[in-house]
Amino acid sequence: MNHYLIFLGKLLAVIIISSCIMTFVHTFPVFYHYKNLSFYSIAMFAVMSIFLYFFLYKSLYAKDRQKFISVTLLNMFVRMAGSVVILLVYKSKIDPPNNKFIISFLIIYVIFTIFETYFMVSLADKKHENNAL
Numbered sequence: 001m002n003h004y005l006i007f008l009g010k011l012l013a014v015i016i017i018s019s020c021i022m023t024f025v026h027t028f029p030v031f032y033h034y035k036n037l038s039f040y041s042i043a044m045f046a047v048m049s050i051f052l053y054f055f056l057y058k059s060l061y062a063k064d065r066q067k068f069i070s071v072t073l074l075n076m077f078v079r080m081a082g083s084v085v086i087l088l089v090y091k092s093k094i095d096p097p098n099n100k101f102i103i104s105f106l107i108i109y110v111i112f113t114i115f116e117t118y119f120m121v122s123l124a125d126k127k128h129e130n131n132a133l
Contacts, residue, residue: 007053007119011046014115018042018108025104034101037090041105044082045112048075052116056123072120083109 022038025031052075059067087105090096 003057004053008050010119011049011053011115014049014111015042015046018111021107021111022104025107030100031104033096034104037086037094037101038104038108040090041086041108044086045079045108048079048082049112049116049119053119053123056120060123060126068124075116 019039019042022035022042026035026038052071055071055075056068059071062068083105087102090101
């Protein structure tokens, strides 16, 4: 259970860092009106990261050796589909005057991609250690 708390602490740090970065980005007039999208995106990626971590951690001990890779690929698909959906819904409901909202979304996307890559690599290393034993 300790590993879950460590993960949640790191995720909380990423949420705080990305919120601070986005608060700064939204001080610029061109991005000011896209605050809601940014914070919805942070929430979406945070929830997706939690689910991904739990599924990947469970896959470490699965008999099927390909489960870890399958979960990773499924995450990539869900992440891309979720991103497209949130951007399309935002575009249709809010009807922003330009497409600059995509830039603030991409900043969050990159931050969470780096974070997920970091913990997936650490879990993959752990999986490798388990298989070596």
